[in-house]
Amino acid sequence: MRTISIILPFFKYKHYFKECLQNLAQSTFKDFELIVVLDHPTEDIDDLLEEYNSIFDMRIYTLPEGVTGVAACRNVGIQQAKGAYLYFLDSDDYVLEDTLQNLIKAMDHDVDMVNGVLNHTWNNKANYLHKVENKEVDEEDQEEREQRRLNKLSNFVSFASYEKDEQQAQAIFYTMDNRRGIRTFTVLGNLYNRDFVVRNNFKFNENFRYYSDMTFMCPLLEKLNTFLRVEDAIYVKRKHNDPINEPALSQEENDNRFNERCDAVEYTRTLLKEEGVVRFCLDRKIVSYFVSKMSKRIRRSQDDLWRTDYFERIAKTIDGIRPEVMNRYKRNSKKMVACLQNRDLKGVQSCVRRKLGIKKFFRVFKNKNVLFKLAYYHIYSKKPIQDNVILFETFMAKNYSDSPKYIYEYIAKNYPGKYKCVWALNDGHEVPYGAEVVKRFSFKYAYYLAVSKYFVFNVRQPLWYRKREGQVFVETWHGTPLKRLVFDQEEVTSASPKYKQQFYRQRQEWDYLVSANPFSTKTFRSCFMYEGKMLEYGYPRNDILYWPNKDEIAKDLRKKLGIPEDKKTILYAPTWRDDEHYGKGEYKFTLALDLKLMMEKLSDEYVVLLRTHHYIADNIDTTGLEGFVYNLSKYDDISEIYLISDICITDYSSVFFDFANLKRPVLFYTYDIEKYKNQLRGFYIDMNTEVPGPLLYTSEEVVDAILNIDQINEEYKERYEKFYKRFCCYDDGNASKHIAEEVFK
Ligand code: C2G
Numbered sequence: 001m002r003t004i005s006i007i008l009p010f011f012k013y014k015h016y017f018k019e020c021l022q023n024l025a026q027s028t029f030k031d032f033e034l035i036v037v038l039d040h041p042t043e044d045i046d047d048l049l050e051e052y053n054s055i056f057d058m059r060i061y062t063l064p065e066g067v068t069g070v071a072a073c074r075n076v077g078i079q080q081a082k083g084a085y086l087y088f089l090d091s092d093d094y095v096l097e098d099t100l101q102n103l104i105k106a107m108d109h110d111v112d113m114v115n116g117v118l119n120h121t122w123n124n125k126a127n128y129l130h131k132v133e134n135k136e137v138d139e140e141d142q143e144e145r146e147q148r149r150l151n152k153l154s155n156f157v158s159f160a161s162y163e164k165d166e167q168q169a170q171a172i173f174y175t176m177d178n179r180r181g182i183r184t185f186t187v188l189g190n191l192y193n194r195d196f197v198v199r200n201n202f203k204f205n206e207n208f209r210y211y212s213d214m215t216f217m218c219p220l221l222e223k224l225n226t227f228l229r230v231e232d233a234i235y236v237k238r239k240h241n242d243p244i245n246e247p248a249l250s251q252e253e254n255d256n257r258f259n260e261r262c263d264a265v266e267y268t269r270t271l272l273k274e275e276g277v278v279r280f281c282l283d284r285k286i287v288s289y290f291v292s293k294m295s296k297r298i299r300r301s302q303d304d305l306w307r308t309d310y311f312e313r314i315a316k317t318i319d320g321i322r323p324e325v326m327n328r329y330k331r332n333s334k335k336m337v338a339c340l341q342n343r344d345l346k347g348v349q350s351c352v353r354r355k356l357g358i359k360k361f362f363r364v365f366k367n368k369n370v371l372f373k374l375a376y377y378h379i380y381s382k383k384p385i386q387d388n389v390i391l392f393e394t395f396m397a398k399n400y401s402d403s404p405k406y407i408y409e410y411i412a413k414n415y416p417g418k419y420k421c422v423w424a425l426n427d428g429h430e431v432p433y434g435a436e437v438v439k440r441f442s443f444k445y446a447y448y449l450a451v452s453k454y455f456v457f458n459v460r461q462p463l464w465y466r467k468r469e470g471q472v473f474v475e476t477w478h479g480t481p482l483k484r485l486v487f488d489q490e491e492v493t494s495a496s497p498k499y500k501q502q503f504y505r506q507r508q509e510w511d512y513l514v515s516a517n518p519f520s521t522k523t524f525r526s527c528f529m530y531e532g533k534m535l536e537y538g539y540p541r542n543d544i545l546y547w548p549n550k551d552e553i554a555k556d557l558r559k560k561l562g563i564p565e566d567k568k569t570i571l572y573a574p575t576w577r578d579d580e581h582y583g584k585g586e587y588k589f590t591l592a593l594d595l596k597l598m599m600e601k602l603s604d605e606y607v608v609l610l611r612t613h614h615y616i617a618d619n620i621d622t623t624g625l626e627g628f629v630y631n632l633s634k635y636d637d638i639s640e641i642y643l644i645s646d647i648c649i650t651d652y653s654s655v656f657f658d659f660a661n662l663k664r665p666v667l668f669y670t671y672d673i674e675k676y677k678n679q680l681r682g683f684y685i686d687m688n689t690e691v692p693g694p695l696l697y698t699s700e701e702v703v704d705a706i707l708n709i710d711q712i713n714e715e716y717k718e719r720y721e722k723f724y725k726r727f728c729c730y731d732d733g734n735a736s737k738h739i740a741e742e743v744f745k
Pocket of ligand 1: 402477478479480481482483485572573574575576611612613614638652653654655
């Protein structure tokens with residue numbers, strides 16, 4: 001007989017399941033049987049099951065026709081289990097290497113249950129561990145952590161044996177902090193004595209899709225004679241970072257969800273002692289849910305159901321609470337619950353208003369920066385939309401550049417006086433043709449977000465922006481995609497875990513999306529899940545590359561920047577790395593290109609124009625390279641820089657798609673391509689065979705390629721032609737004109 005029976009239901013999302021099994025295979029504790037219960041999966045997982053069947057002692061069961069749900073799977077698992085202990089593992093979660101080992105150690109004390117730790121994450125195991133480790137680098141933090149751990153251990157000894165004394169039980173549930181007391185009714189993370197479960201016939205109620213855990217766990221907690229808490233047995237519960245296409249059960253939007261919560265609470269009550277501590281906890285949970293979450297929806301939701309049917313439903317459930325539950329709530333919450341029990345909708349709403357008002361007051365008090373947002377919602381958004389106002393923004397107002405610049409200049413030149421143009425620019429510098437300049441995240445900015453009729457942005461709009469009816473949003477985006485984006489990215493590590501969800505809402509506010517080539521059109525449709533109008537005219541930012549006076553512009557710019565007339569130029573424009581950052585939107589960049597070597601070998605003929613991505617916060621030190629390296633990282637517009645560049649070196653930046661319009665040589669310095677491709681992003685095209693130049697891995701190779709640039713041009717001629725036809729086919733210098741005519745007429 002195996003020691004542990006792991007019960008693992010599978011319904012969908014094979015790739016999560018695969019990771020779950022991979023991680024389980026790394027467990028140091030091996031004496032377990034794996035009971036997989038299939039809930040009519042639609043994906044083909046035979047290969048996966050076969051592979052792991054030879055690694056684990058595994059048995060596979062399938063739910064009968066007409067039966068579905070995680071509750072039913074777990075019940076089958078309990079019936080089939082033969083191990084001394086039971087452990088529930090969901091197919092999209094994972095355990096760490098020592099999780100089972102640490103749980104089993106605690107079972108030496110012969111308890112009914114060992115309560116482990118449940119940690120939530122949006123990441124796979126490697127990224128989860130990376131984040132945990134990074135938190136621990138600070139020594140002081142580590143000491144503090146250790147101290148906390150010791151405190152916990154001493155507490156743990158004091159309540160290790162729980163003798164059903166109600167007072168003591170209450171203490172376990174409530175006076176301990178979140179981590180020490182059992183606070184949630186999830187079954188995950190704990191190890192159960194199977195004999196205890198079977199003897200008491202604990203089962204999951206299969207009528208509930210989302211809330212069956214409480215139907216198993218509450219009666220179990222009530223019957224529990226002894227349990228231990230261990231701090232080092234971690235169960236990692238994974239939220240899906242694409243809740244739109246692959247929602248976890250907890251992320252599923254379902255109208256029935258709310259009613260089910262109430263039904264499950266009412267059903268669970270029937271399994272419990274009227275005056276028991278678990279009943280007290282259950283009631284408290286539903287009251288807390290009403291006070292902190294649901295009441296807000298009752299006040300704010302556009303859907304009337306929240307004020308009628310759902311209001312009545314929650315009122316009925318709350319009618320059944322034990323009265324002493326309310327003793328611990330604050331006055332406003334008590335009043336809110338009393339109003340609910342009296343079916344006084346207006347009363348509930350006014351309590352919510354008071355609660356939110358107080359919260360808002362403290363928020364403003366702490367951070368005055370939110371004031372402009374309040375002005376945006378409560379004052380500016382009530383003003384009429386001004387039909388002639390256009391708000392422009394590039395790269396979070398860091399510079400005056402990219403496609404919005406070229407669309408703006410076209411409008412300013414061709415429709416003089418017709419529009420009032422406003423530019424968001426953080427450093428507040430002036431722009432040509434007299435547009436008004438406002439700082440991003442200022443009162444004026446908030447004002448123009450509310451009243452402008454048109455928007456031309458090259459990145460996403462602020463999260464707090466809410467498009468008003470009649471407003472027109474032109475999203476130009478900022479590059480043909482090489483690196484995988486949003487919904488095509490398996491795991492997003494560099495942005496908020498809610499990135500995909502936020503993107504999904506924001507892209508619904510776009511009326512137009514600019515595409516530079518058929519490849520972008522197709523990719524944007526999938527990676528942004530964008531269904532709106534596509535403006536397929538090329539990139540306005542590339543117009544300048546086709547202007548008849550482009551050589552004059554280049555000559556003037558060279559002069560302005562002081563670049564010697566007798567030297568050719570090499571532009572080095574790398575991108576940023578998702579995993580190397582200081583803080584939000586501030587990335588590190590370590591120069592891997594040996595500029596000293598380049599200076600040594602190439603300075604007779606060339607100078608280097610260094611241009612880091614706008615996310616890069618590091619200032620590259622070019623001491624000793626004066627006269628050879630020109631740091632143009634702060635120069636507004638890279639399109640102008642292309643004009644004065646004879647060769648472009650990049651890595652995974654989209655700059656080469658644009659630069660290729662000039663048909664000048666491109667080299668790829670891809671020293672970390674394996675990591676970039678496999679760990680960070682992944683690509684849409686094959687860099688080995690589809691990009692218009694060689695991949696180079698050392699500075700020596702780069703120097704060599706430059707010294708032999710004619711040979712490289714010859715070698716890549718055919719590939720370059722093919723690339724040009726595929727990616728530069730729309731650009732002809734008229735993208736701004738076409739877009740202006742279509743949108744601004
Ligand atoms: N850019 C720049 N200097 C660099 C790198 C980029 O000025 N050293 C500008 C270019 O206009 C480029 C744009 O920023 O096209 C986007 O930069 P990428 O390096 O491609 O990276 P990212 O901002 O992640 O955008 O679809 C494109 C993707 O969204 C990539």
